[in-house]
Amino acid sequence: MDTKIKIKSTNLNVFYGEKQALFDINLDINQNEVTALIGPSGCGKSTFIRCINRMNDVIDICKIQGEIEMDGKNIYAPNTDVVSLREKVGMVFQKPNPFPKSIYDNVCYGPKIHGIAETKDDLDQIVENSLKKAALWNEVKDRLQEPGTSLSGGQQQRLCIARAISVNPEVILMDEPCSALDPIATAKIEELIDELKTTFTIIIVTHSMSQAVRVSQKTGFFHLGKLIEVGTTEKIFKNPTNNMTQDYITGRFG
């Protein structure tokens, strides 16, 4: 398959105050692929994906050096419009965080603020499509006006995915999306990720080796803020070049 680089990080350094969280990260993310980031807790995986939609801007003490290019444009260039960047780069969080609104309003929140839908019918259509893509439509189509928080954990997370895809992004960042879910809900989400990759570019942070193997085509191993090794998932898990990667994926540390 002909792969195109969607996101390219060059010499990315991130500091939280005095503490450096990421060291010279150079990582290419391919379009319409799932890239998994693995590594022990606190190694900088989440920090890295939060750089891609500039979520770290919210944190006062966070300083970023280096470049991240998306479609060849540096997203840290001074004239970047963060709002339209985040419209293009959706995010799903570790803990499901539906807004305290109805299921319908949760999904139409993004389209509304970006003025994507012209009419109520358009909006209905977007909500239905997003929920269908997130494999939640059949479960909630009769209770769209109930609060999003009334759903089960797995349903809430799929609602959050529906919310993220409602604005038609190009990239979806997933920060341990299954860590709060049971195996059945996890299986559903993994299945979903596999389908979504035809439309979106997906980056997923995970602590589960088997999940990385199941869903991703490319894997990066982070340790103490450094990108130790990156390659196709098959290569990383069958034939890693670095000893640390070897130790981590076989469960000897982390």
Next chain:
Amino acid sequence: MNLLILVFIFVFSFSCFFFGKSQIKKIAAVNNFKTKALPHFYGFYLSLWCALPAILIVFLWTVFEPFIVKYLIISGLEQSSLADIDHDRLNLVYQKIKALYFGTYSGAASEQIQLGAKQYGSFLAMAQNAKIVLVFTAVIGFTLVAYKKITNNTHAREGVESIFKVVLILCSVVAVLTTAGIIFSLLIESIKFFSQINFFDFLFGLDWSPQKAFVRDTSIVLTASEKQELSNAFGAVPLFAGTGFIALIAMSVAVPIGLFSAIYLAEYAGSNLRKFGKPVIEVLAGIPTVVYGFFAALTVGPFIKSIGDTLGLDVSSESALAAGLVMGVMIIPFVSSLSDDVINAVPQSLREGSYALGATKSETIKQVVLPAALPGIIGSILLAVSRAIGETMIVVMAAGLAANLTINPLDSTTTITTQIVMILVGDQEFTSAKTQAAFALGLTLFVVTLILNFIALSVVNKYREKYD
């Protein structure tokens, strides 16, 4: 004298602590056993048993002594020549006796009163001696009992814990009983009031002029029409309206300013500014209300009047507007401080979820943070309303006294609390309907604020559970 006794108890109990602590160590060493609790628990045990019963005795004695002495004197009087006079006269004689004994009696005292004063003195001395003996016995006795228990190696820790529990229970019982007592006295006086004035005339009457009742002698039986006239003088609607109106003005100042400053502090201000700004706003709540009263009556009131004069409006120098504005400033911190807390309690993940969809900060606040914090914000506003309704000093000083039924904010108006103050200031007879009206008003106020507080707290609590 009480002070000396208390000092003695404290010193003794303090030394008991160290005595008990060192004694248990010795006993344990001599008899070669392991104490059930740490040594200082034995010290506590001894000193608590030494002090608490004695303090209780001193307290009860001090409360009941005057009653008993009075009873003894009066029953003495009744047996002597004064047997046939009524209770009020006896009371008067008793007061004279007391006055003579304390040297505040003026004029010549009769022989009987002099005799009574002598008796009074001897009763007091007797009571004092008895008290001292009793307290000493209690201190020594309870200490000995406790010491005996210590030497038997009782479980001192459990003893101390249960004593603490009892002390805590007693304190909360005092708080609850006081509340019950206040409600009870309000109820009793209100019932007396409503036996004279029709309940519905009070609640729905449009005319408030309680001075009409003052000239009446309550012992005269009223005709039906007079009764109706009296009833009509106590229509509390102007007061309810005035209270609500001023509270409304106050809230229209406090809610926007308080809420917006809370949003700024919670969402936009840096952590340093927040650390500094929040306490500064809370200082507003610490200013005595009487100072706000000055401010309203001497600065804001005349200011509004002068503006009104230049605009050609007729402004009363005491206006609902002045009182309401200043009261609004006073309750800003109630709204802002609580709202700030609830806005901060909205999980950061919700904000991030919104940002991640490309929402701006103000969109996030309007559409995600505020709806999530809304129940808490409503709770804080309701608490502020109940504060505004109960506020007295500002309205007394700045809103006027005339019970006008008006919706002109430039007119003077009056509130429930102001009228209560008016009614009870100065010498009053407690049987007149006018005075009792104060209690009926107080009861109304109490019920309204109670309901508001109840709703506010349940709303706030419901909100708290949501994110746990």
